[in-house]
Amino acid sequence: DTGVSQDPRHKITKRGQNVTFRCDPISEHNRLYWYRQTLGQGPEFLTYFQNEAQLEKSRLLSDRFSAERPKGSFSTLEIQRTEQGDSAMYLCASSLRGGNTEAFFGQGTRLTVV
């Protein structure tokens, strides 16, 4: 296990379609985070999991976004009825414990909604 992996790396979709991204964290890491990053901004928090439990979800996240982490291993992030404003880099990170341990990031999924 060499790190956090995300799939796909790039996704182009038409407005209104649903998309799903996958994140495989480092195997012993309990925490898994999803972030969204747009040009010129830092990563914006979306949600995070402690094992399989989703502990926090950003108030900025609309109902079109949902995330799961079944069995506390990999996670999926689904966006329904995509909009052009959803175009961004979606980053996944994992950490061994909470906020005082370093997070390891995947290379992200670049979503373009046309």
Place this chain on the structure above:
Amino acid sequence: ILNVEQSPQSLHVQEGDSTNFTCSFPSSNFYALHWYRWETAKSPEALFVMTLNGDEKKKGRISATLNTKEGYSYLYIKGSQPEDSATYLCAFSDNYGQNFVFGPGTRLSVLP
């Protein structure tokens, strides 16, 4: 909503120059402050995790200090090299969710 700020937004320096950036964060309910380096086409990479007021950390030519009472951290790069060119992100974690809230980053370009 927690607010984490970084300055400057971008910076151009000559090879060999030393430089520093600032991260400002809420001074209440502090839990941890992280610094990351994000090179183009790569994943953000952790530089430091700092938890105690007065912490100073060093890794090679890069060092960081932390002041939790006034809510700021400095990142220093001594003798900048072109390979230091990247976006430097800080992330704040509070006592509640222990989530990471990122600043917008400082984009450093080191010119040879």
